[in-house]
Amino acid sequence: xxxAIIVDDHAFxxxxxxxxxxxxxxxxxxxxxxxGRIALExxxxxxxxxxxxxxxxxxxxxxxxxxxxxxxxxxxxxxxLTSYDLPEYRExxxxxxxxxxxxxxxxxxxxxxxxxxSLLADAARS
Numbered sequence: 001x002x003x004a005i006i007v008d009d010h011a012f013x014x015x016x017x018x019x020x021x022x023x024x025x026x027x028x029x030x031x032x033x034x035x036g037r038i039a040l041e042x043x044x045x046x047x048x049x050x051x052x053x054x055x056x057x058x059x060x061x062x063x064x065x066x067x068x069x070x071x072x073x074x075x076x077x078x079x080x081l082t083s084y085d086l087p088e089y090r091e092x093x094x095x096x097x098x099x100x101x102x103x104x105x106x107x108x109x110x111x112x113x114x115x116x117x118s119l120l121a122d123a124a125r126s
Contacts, residue, residue, distance in 0.1 A: 001025075003050075004029070005050075009035060010054075013104070013122075017112070039053075050076075050119065053066055055082040063080075066093065081102045083102075
């Protein structure tokens with residue numbers, strides 16, 4: 001079992017990803033946040049194991065939110081999941097400590113499940 005939060009301003013995408021995760025990891029607890037402020041509040045209240053972070057968000061962008069998360073929770077796994085597959089975003093995500101960078105348009109549910117399983121296994125070994 002793990003806890004995750006999906007941070008994305010598109011409700012349809014959050015719901016779709018939640019369904020993918022719930023079907024593959026039925027014991028997981030998945031929360032949602034439409035922006036970084038809400039995400040940070042939820043993370044402080046009850047830190048999740050995984051954060052799925054979009055880059056383009058209202059207010060602060062997902063890379064800035066990732067920086068703030070990693071500053072206060074260095075062991076937390078952040079998965080960037082965005083439509084913007086740009087080299088500068090990949091580089092920034094890596095420098096900020098993101099655990100993975102996935103592209104919405106080309107990543108399928110099996111790949112997402114594989115990344116989650118890998119990160120959870122890595123966390124268990126730590």
